[in-house]
Each structure stands twice: as structure tokens, then as C-alpha cells.
Amino acid sequence: MINRVLIRLKIVQIIYAYYQNGGKNLDTAEKELFFSLSKAYDLYNYLLLLMVEVTKYANKRLDAAKSKMVPTQEDLRPNTKFVENRFIAQLEVNRQLNEFASSQKKTWENEGDFVKKLCEQIMESDIYKEYMASETSSYEEDREVWRKIYKKIIFNNAALDEVLEDQSLYWNDDKEIVDTFVLKTIKRFDPKNGDKQELLPEFKDEEDQEFARRLFRRTILNADYYRHLISEGSKNWDLNRVAVMDVVIMQIALAEILSFPNIPVNVSLNEYVEIAKLYSTPKSGGFINGTLDGIVNQLKKENKLTKN
Incomplete structure (x- = not known):
């Protein structure tokens, strides 16, 4: 029953709370x-x-x-x-x-x-x-x-x-x-x-459970690298002035884009832009989409992003 849309939402909520509580x-x-x-x-x-x-x-x-x-x-x-x-x-x-x-x-x-x-x-x-x-x-x-x-x-x-x-x-x-x-x-x-009659299972399969665990841990353990990419990709912005939720959402999006080669980039981008509309400011969707798109293009140029 628990699908990846719900997993992404939960990870955004928990990681935001994690940083608010001092990480x-x-x-x-x-x-x-x-x-x-x-x-x-x-x-x-x-x-x-x-x-x-x-x-x-x-x-x-x-x-x-x-x-x-x-x-x-x-x-x-x-x-x-x-x-x-x-x-x-x-x-x-x-x-x-x-x-x-x-x-x-x-x-x-x-x-x-x-x-x-x-x-x-x-x-x-x-x-x-x-x-x-x-x-x-x-x-x-x-x-x-x-x-x-x-x-x-x-x-x-x-x-x-x-x-x-x-x-x-x-x-x-x-x-x-x-x-x-x-x-x-x-x-x-x-x-x-x-x-x-079978009800929907809690997790469709172990792969989704592993997706949740891996995305969560990669987001936090590689935080410095992802935030460096975000800082480089938003040079016209002072990262300290970007909404905390926007940074968290982009951090998780980059963890997914770089850690799961089987998930198309546009799928990940669309999912996190939609989450930004729910949890951040009215302009966050466009800002996040533009910033992540620029980061992805740069990573491709540097051969640092491989997708199946």
C-alpha cells in the first residue's frame, strides 16, 4: 500500500524535523x-x-x-x-x-x-x-x-x-x-x-522499503555534497536566505537522482516540485525546478550522472 509518493512525502517531513531538532x-x-x-x-x-x-x-x-x-x-x-x-x-x-x-x-x-x-x-x-x-x-x-x-x-x-x-x-x-x-x-x-479477501499490504515489496531507507540515509550522510551542488546551482541566491524547506527538498531530490539510476530524472524532478507546492512557498516549485535542472545538466556535462 505504501507507495513511493507517500515515502517521499514522509522523508521530507522527517528530514525537515531532523534538522530543526539539531540533526x-x-x-x-x-x-x-x-x-x-x-x-x-x-x-x-x-x-x-x-x-x-x-x-x-x-x-x-x-x-x-x-x-x-x-x-x-x-x-x-x-x-x-x-x-x-x-x-x-x-x-x-x-x-x-x-x-x-x-x-x-x-x-x-x-x-x-x-x-x-x-x-x-x-x-x-x-x-x-x-x-x-x-x-x-x-x-x-x-x-x-x-x-x-x-x-x-x-x-x-x-x-x-x-x-x-x-x-x-x-x-x-x-x-x-x-x-x-x-x-x-x-x-x-x-x-x-x-x-x-486480501487487503493491500503495508509495503508492496521489500524494494520500496529499501528505497525508503536508502533515500533517507543518503540524503543525510551526503548532505554536504548535495548542499554544495545546491549552492553552486543557485549562485544568484545566498543559500542561507533560501527557505529551509526548499533546501531540504532539493537535497532529497539530489539524493534520489544520484542514488537510483533506474528512476528517470524527470520523474524525480516532477515529484519534488509537487511536494514543494504542498510544503513550501508559492514560488518554491519554479525555483526548485530551475535549480535542480541546472544542477542535473552540469552533472551530465561532467559525466557525474548516469541513468539507465
Whole structure:
């Protein structure tokens, strides 16, 4: 699940914090990097559990309606299509998800007010109303309605952002990327797999894990060389006056460009220009792109840059 886009973002965050804290302990910073990546995987599982919790709350609403002093016919014979959603039923018994909930002791039980409001928001949506009014019923429709609900209602949700911020300092920065993993997981679910449906693994393979470790260490251990290149490549600027985040981003970009011959230069440049737009000043993207482009061209002239 953890891809290189997320790894790069995490490395930028951790290395910036490393220098802000005096740059004293490389091993501790590396542990913090992998801990923050594991928290992103926790968020992935936690958001999957949210869909189950919303469905449970919807079911409780139906039970409460039946218990009213004077229930209506609608209360006594409700449309149970939403609470009997087959995709959610499969997700609820998923072995990996239940193992996560048990081992990490993560539930939505303490966020009852938020779950209630989210459920009400879903039930007021056109997506929900069209689904409930449809005369057809299939696993594919059950899965698709949750893909739509997630994309339109959960993906960009300010109230959810507040809940996540209270629980982890890492999660709001991670959520946009993790949301894409949740949507991908919904699409992958197959009823034939039952409770053994595989969720996305924490790391796709050992290569990505090694990419994270190597990029992190090369960035710090070769810092003097990379900063020399940045200083030479931005002669019209006093390096001490360049935004610290810009220097950190360029330092990591150079570590990637020089340490991973299989990654095309333009891929690395584009990734770090996008990160600069997120984490630095409005003009940083153009400045970083121009500076790194000049450094790369100079390294090529000096035969110091080899790419497969």
C-alpha cells in the first residue's frame, strides 16, 4: 500500500524535523520515518473500519425506530438494503481487518457523534436515495454505492479531518493518499474471496522499503555534497536566505537522482516540485525546478550522472 509518493512525502517531513531538532541522531530519525509510515497503514485500516461502523449505526437506527411507542408501518417494515449491504458484510468479517482492530485496539466506538452525523449525511445524499430506490440488487451495486459514498462524502470531509487530527499528528497529511488506497481496495473486493479477501499490504515489496531507507540515509550522510551542488546551482541566491524547506527538498531530490539510476530524472524532478507546492512557498516549485535542472545538466556535462 505504501507507495513511493507517500515515502517521499514522509522523508521530507522527517528530514525537515531532523534538522530543526539539531540533526543529532540518525538512527532515531530513521525509526521515526518507519513509524510514521506504519501510522499511514493504520489509517488505511481505520478508514475501512469506518464504513463498517456507519452501517452498524444505521442498523441501530432501524432497531430504535421499531421500538418507538407508536411505530409507523415504515418503522416496522423498513428498507434494509443499506444495512444488509453485501460488500460491507464481507468487509466486516475480513480476517486482516479484524486482526488489525484486535491488535491495535482501534475502533470508532468513542467517535459516536461523528459516526452519527456521517451516517445522516450519507442518508441525505442523492447517492443513498438512488441506491435505496433501485429495484435491482447485486453485490456489484452494493460495492459501487460505497465507492461513490467514499469518493463524494468521506474523501473530503472537514469533520473527519478534525477527528483524525485529534487521534494522530500524522494522519491529516496522509489522508489524501490513503483515501486513494481505500478506493482501490473497494474496487478489488470479490465476493468469492469471503473473509479471506486480501487487503493491500503495508509495503508492496521489500524494494520500496529499501528505497525508503536508502533515500533517507543518503540524503543525510551526503548532505554536504548535495548542499554544495545546491549552492553552486543557485549562485544568484545566498543559500542561507533560501527557505529551509526548499533546501531540504532539493537535497532529497539530489539524493534520489544520484542514488537510483533506474528512476528517470524527470520523474524525480516532477515529484519534488509537487511536494514543494504542498510544503513550501508559492514560488518554491519554479525555483526548485530551475535549480535542480541546472544542477542535473552540469552533472551530465561532467559525466557525474548516469541513468539507465
